[in-house]
Amino acid sequence: MYEFEFEKPSTIAEAVAALADEDAQALGGGQTLIPTLKQRLAMPSKLVSLAGIAEMKGVSIADGVLTMGGGATHAEVAADACAPLAALAANIGDPAVRNRGTLGGSLANNDPAADYPAAMLALKSTIVTNAREIAGDDFFQGLFETALEEGEIITSVRCEIPEAANYQKFAQPASRFALAGVFVAKYADGVRVAVTGASEEGVFRWSEAEAALSANFAPDALAGISVDAGSMIADLHGSKEYRAHLVAVLAKRAVAALA
Amino acid sequence: MAKVSMTVNGKAASGEAEGRMLLSSFLREELGLTGTHVGCDTSQCGACVVHVDGKAVKACTMLAMEAEGSEVSTIEGQANADGSLNVIQQAFQDHHGLQCGFCTPGMVMSAAALLKDNPKPSEAEIRHYLEGNLCRCTGYHNIVKAIMAASGQDVSSIAAE
Amino acid sequence: MPKDNGIGASPKRREDVRFLTGAGNYTDDINVHGQAHVHFLRADVAHATINSIDTSAAEAMPGVVKIFTGADFAEVGGIPCGWGVTDRHGNPQQEPRHPIIADGTIRHVGEIVAAVVADTPEQARDAAEAIELDLGDKPAVVDMAAALGEGSTKVHEDLTSNLCYDWVFGNDDDAAVQAAFDSAAHVTTLELVNNRLVANPMEPRVAIGEYSRGTDEYTLHTTSQNPHVIRLLMCAFVLGLPEHKVRVVAPDVGGGFGSKIFHYAEEAFCTHAAKACGRAVKWTSTRSEAFISDAHGRDHVTKIELALDADNNFTALRTNTLANMGAYLSTFSTSVPSYLHGTLMAGNYKTPVIQVNVKTVFTNTVPVDAYRGAGRPEATFQLERVIDKAARELGADPIALRRQNFISEFPYETPVALTYDTGDYVATMDKLEAVADVAGFAARRAASEAKGRLRGFGVNCYIEACGIAPSNIVGMLGARAGLYDAATVRVNATGTISVFVGAHSHGQGHETSFPQVVADMIGIDESMVDIVHGDTGRVPFGMGTYGSRSIAVCGSAMVRATEKIIAKAKKIAAHLMEASDADIELKDGQFTVAGTDKSVAWGDVTLTAYVPHNYPLEELEPGLEETAFYDPANFTYPSGAYACEVEVDPDTGKVSIERFSAADDFGNIINPMIVDGQVHGGLGQGIGQALLENAAYDADGQLLSASFMDYAMPRADDVPFYQVDHSCQTPCTHNPLGVKGCGEAGAIGSPPAVVNAVIDALQSGGKDVTHIDMPLSPARVWAAMNG
Structure with missing residues (x-):
């Protein structure tokens, strides 16, 4: 890895501010980003960990809507999401990866072989960021490309619970x-x-x-x-x-x- | 460099770390806890599995800074207070669940995490749970058997002792 | 009743306690005060001329100690090849120089182009990125057949071609062999690939070189299966150092499977650089580096033909193989497709005429060398696949066809130069049929079909040759080393024993099983015996662990040394009891005089040896330490029969292993628990080869499966519980323990059973599929079904 600074803000606002620095990059669970850094395929000046932001946690279901924090881990989604999505999350990576990797991190990466993107398109999702709401149908824009702007953070995701x-x-x-x-x-x-x-x-x-x-x-x-x-x-x-x-x-x- | 502090195997531990220092490197190089092994660089082999705040994680895919303030347990902290092998470790020895020993720390830590959540896992559940732990020596037979035995299940009908 | 100690017992492994508590001592766990770290700049193209290397910017980077290029190693030797094969015309193999750092030409992705030594690993890597290379691209030679074609680019300009050797073994009379085929009632032909593999022991390689200015002594810590061999090769052939000034230590080693036999450039580099830099130099391989710098295994392309008479007797076998050597000759590379492969082509069968032709080929790929089984899996796979295909073509039962052609009288001289001393192939097949519940297969198939799956049953036999020897014969065949082993038994005054063994344990459990033998011979508790291994500074000599040789060769040396100890101890006991040493008996650690009630304990004798007050000093030296070198009279020949049952999902082509059964004959067994574990591990690797693993190169010489993301390692849910039996035991006739070796059997015997089972499944579903090349991935199986 190239050297970088590490920062761990506790609010979304602090994180957004930290990400304003040139070449700063958000760090979700790191399960893709850290191996990428090890291969020296990315060179951020600063990693901004989102793990300390309480408002990005949690998975809940109310009024037919599933709401998941961007910082929810795959393990948390597997435990608390609606059944089909929980089953999907329970098969991502392996148990140790699921304990670290996050929904927001996976979506922002948009690996063409990742599981969540299929669920987001099928479940009428809305991707909520610090700046706006993006319909799931508009979010994924090809391999490793999304509608996210530089420094934009996925704070939560809503899905409509299907029949x-x-x-x-x-x-x-x-x-x-x-x-x-x-x-x-x-x-x-x-x-x-x-x-x-x-x-x-x-x-x-x-x-x-x-x-x-x-x-x-x-x-x-x-x-x-x-x-x-x-x-x-x-x-x-x-x-x-x-x-x-x-x-x-x-x-x-x-x-x-x-x- | 910045100071990073955590609790490792019940004891306070701190050291200097660059932002890019991995938790596995911190444990091995700063704390001398070389039981946590690194067998790959793509987060797949699981030789580095430790517990952070009670959850199994890959120490090679977590920055030391991310573990700031956390409770970390490693293979060095697994034995009973009197130094004897714990139930899982003992089952691995009893059932020849290790050969070269390199994957073993991660296997034991993953097994411990599994049994905490699922005290009597089936063979299929164990095999699925070990998806992130590679072993090249045992063909997994005796690892799966040892975990079943550690969970109190009768393994006498499983072929070959 | 199972024994609870000594030979034949299964005590828990003593080494496990340190491995289970994180107290192992692997090479990367070792740090030397003041050490620097090396990062190797490795080629990212397969074939190129190095026009220039500019290290000036890199040298100015923080923490850089010294940067090395090929020029720095121009004066030292290349990495030697340990076996010189003579081709069919009597010519020596073509043997290119194998430099420590590329000397003007890059010949494979991963080859070392420069080495940066710096204070930290990250600084070394930072600086390596600042090295400027000017390369002249050359076409990559990847496909073996093309490499041998007219006008192919040469991997080595100074060689006449890309052919290393063209070797014929067995019957070299082409016309006579053809006549045997011409007179056959049936000929079955099969073309197949034995897929290229990466050994991937879970511990990546590590080397730490140290140099003492005060004593002019070097120490190399390395992840090796055979530290004495590394010392010899590195000192005598590469660096030109006096052996007595070099210590090589291989501490706990996390698996090898062959890939840690060989002397690698990184070992010589760290040793050399330690002196040049005035600091210890450490290298820890990443897994990504391992994929492009550890020697690969297998990689044969073969056409095999089997001739049968009208009664289905095998009458002739002819096989033509292209074997990939990669870009350079790794330590034992040339022996693998020749003497470790051609000699096994008789298998378990009394085929009278056998001709083996192997052409070894240089390509712009990572060097290829021994991987668990080394030549024997390649032989077994093609033979057992062609037999299965013949059975299908003839409408014969695959088991019956094999039984009909079994060798049944021993010793048996094969047409490919081996003499099998013992075996009982009928007994192992009988045992297999019981263990595998062949009778119950039809019901299991019906159950699978009821849920929409195809079920297949596949069987095969194998013979292997372990403990390659004797040295004078293998020397005539081109081996440049002896293949004996050595052990020193040092008895301490208080009766405890240290056995210094030349074998190296990296998972095999020698620390438990070797003491079982010595303790059993003397009749003392196993806890009184320890082995010492893996350190040329402590162990007198040894050839290391590979080829399932440890107990058969080094174990025999240990027995011989222990016999010398017992003989001397009896003389001491005779003196103490005023009897003739011919009358002394040793049982349960007590020396007695036959026919009397006189006795003296082991500990009294050992104490007397070191406190020789009442001692026959005029006839006997004090002390109790003996060394033996053991050079076997022959190979040992483990054999067995394996069966696999698979389910195939016809919609996706996915194969699942439902049952795997193994009936092995390993001769006498020291520790059944450890033997079972060795078989399990071999089966896991064999199933991995059959279904999952594939080191695939593209046409440019880039390794496509260069990490665990694309190289499919067997996981726990890819394999079942195995049914393993080794109750058939025909003891080896020529070593003192009657042992044969068990380390590779599982990897040798399992791939054909898996493939045979899949073919059986597909044919049961009406698919006219006769062969699929390994690995039988879902995509390949689906393509075969829908081809």
């Missing part, structure tokens, strides 16, 4: 990130299907599947529907065709789990 939802993940054998992951959420006004891990464009909503499932919420409704293999990721762990196939399989499994 039913399920996340199916197929793990890359080495990293155990998603080789493909499909989150299906059923609402009164329709079904949302979000796909992570698979596309070269990052997480996306699979509109054909949404339309089919909104009309007929059954695994068979997905018969004959597929994502375009051409836009899928190809790497050591799977071809474009394999990923496209996995997306279809996982979507059916998610629906079957709810049927």
Whole structure:
């Protein structure tokens, strides 16, 4: 790692002020950022830990809305979020990673193989920052790109609790990130299907599947529907065709789990 | 450099640290607690697992500064007060749950965290929980068996002693 | 009743207490006062000419002590290769210089280009980033077949080609071998890849060099399986130092699996730099460095053909392999695909005609050398896969076909130069069928199918050759070292014993099992015996631990030394009891005179040896310390039969191991608990090779799986509880313990069983799949099913 200063503010306002310094960077749980720093792939002048900010903690459910602090750890989400999201969080990384890694940190990083982004698209989320509210549908902007501005902090996230939802993940054998992951959420006004891990464009909503499932919420409704293999990721762990196939399989499994 | 202070295995500990000093480095180099091992740089092998404020974390993926004021427990603090092996450590010895010993501190610390939350885990739950702890020697057989035994489960039917 | 002490008992491991309490002493736990740290600037391209290196900016960086480049090592030797293979035409292998730091040309990603010694590791790394390199890119040579093609770029300009050697073994009469195939009733052919692996012991390598100006002595602490070998190679071939001025210590070592046998550049560097810098110099590898600097394993591409007569008897076997050497010849690299591979091609079968051809190839990749099994897994995999394919083609039962062709009389001379002294392949197969519950498979398959999964059963046999020896024979075959081992038994006046052994324990549990043998021979409590290992300053000599040799070779030396101790102690006891030493018996630590009630205790004799007041000084020296060197008469031949049951998810191609059963014949066993653990670990690695692990390079020579993010290590939930049995025991006939070795068996015997099981599963689902190359990842299995 390159040398940096370390700061640990206790309020959002202090954190925002600290992040105003040139090349200052926010530190959530560090489970991605610290390995990145070890590889010297980033060179912040200062790391601003968000772990001491009480107002960014907590996971609660009220009036059909799930509210999670940006600083909530994966373990806290796994313990206290609505069931489908809790199950997703319980399968991120490993127990030690879940005890440190945070929801806000993961979302801000927007790794194309991360799990949360699929949930955020499927669960009608709102990403709340120190400055504004961003609809989940507008937040993710390609690989490792988000709508966040420099120095902007995810303070909390709201999701609308669905009637039913399920996340199916197929793990890359080495990293155990998603080789493909499909989150299906059923609402009164329709079904949302979000796909992570698979596309070269990052997480996306699979509109054909949404339309089919909104009309007929059954695994068979997905018969004959597929994502375009051409836009899928190809790497050591799977071809474009394999990923496209996995997306279809996982979507059916998610629906079957709810049927 | 700044001063960083924490409680390690029940004792106050402090030292000088750069911002970039990892908790694992602080434990190993500043405090001489070399039982916490570093086996990778991508936060996957789990040889460095310690407990911070009662939770298992990877000490190589946490800055020493982040642990300021925390209660840290390491493998050096696990034995019983009289120096004898605790239940988990003893089960690892009884069931040959270690060979080269390098992953062992992290395995024991992860097992302790698991059993705190889940006193009688199934084989599948143990295997899943150990997702972040790699062992290259044992093929995991005797590690899983030792954790089951440590939780008071009968392991006599599991093949091969 | 299981024994509770001595040979055959399973005492708890004494070394565990320190490992379980964080009190181990691994090399990185050692810090030397005033030490500096080295960061190696490693090549990030696979092949390039180094036009210039400018270190001036780096030298001005904070904390920098000294910067080294290839020029600083131009006067010292290269890293030697320990085995010179003679090719089919009688020519020596092509052997390029293997520099400590790249000397003008970069030949693989990860090769050391410069070394920065500084006060802290981070300062060293900071400064390394300020080194300016001017490189002239050259095309990377990655694919082996292309490397041997006309006009290929050469990895080494000073060699005639990228071919290291073209070696033929067994029947070298091409026409006679072809005739055997021409007259066959059936020929099965299989082309396959034995995937390249990274050993990945959980402890990365570390080296600390120290130099004493006062005594002109060097000390190297290193993560090695064989410190005496490192000292010899480094002193005699690389640095030109007098051996008696160099001490090499390998303290607790966190696993090796072969990758810590070899002498590495970093070891010689730290030793050399300690004197040059006037400070101890420490290097701790990161895992990322390990992936591109530890020798890799396997990496064979093979075509194998098996001929059978009309009665399904094996009549001939022919195999052609390309074996990757990487960019340089690592310590034992050339022996692995030749003598550790070709000699095993008979397997457990009485095939009369066998021809093995291996071409070893230089490529712009990390050097390849021994990894758990080393040549024997490659032999076993191709043989057991082609037999399985033959059984399918012929409609024969895979177990019956194997049984029909088993070698059944011993000793047996194979067509590939080995003489198996003992074995019972029918017995291990019988045991396997029971342990694996073959009879219950049909019901288990039905249950899997009911939940939409395909279930397959795969079996294979293996033979391995451990404790490679004798030295005069292996010398004729090109080994540049002896393959004996040594032990010194030092009995103290009070009767406690230190055994100085040349083997090195890095997980094998020698500290527990070796004392079991000595204590058993004398009849004293095991707690009175300790072993000392891993330090050339304390242990007289030794060749180290690899090739499942420790108990068979070093253990035998220990037995011989203990026999000398007992013989001398009997003379002392005879003197004390005024009897003839021929009449003295030793049992349970008591010396008695046969036919009398006279006795004297072990402790009285040992005290007398050191306080020789009543002692035959004119005939016998005082003291009680003996050394033995043991050079085995032959290899040992563990063997076994393994079975795997898998489920395949037809939707995703994911394979899960549902059962794995192993029936091994290791001869006599010292500590059954430790033996089981060794098999478990080997199985984990073998399953890893079969399903998960793959060191993949792209066409530019970049390692694609260069961290645990892409190199899939087996995890706890990738494997099941294993069914392990070693009750079949045909003792080795030529070593005093009747032991064979067990360290590699699991890794040798398991990959073919896994692949055979997956093929069985897919065929049960109506898929016409006859082979999939390892690792059988979900993507590959799915592609094969949908190809």
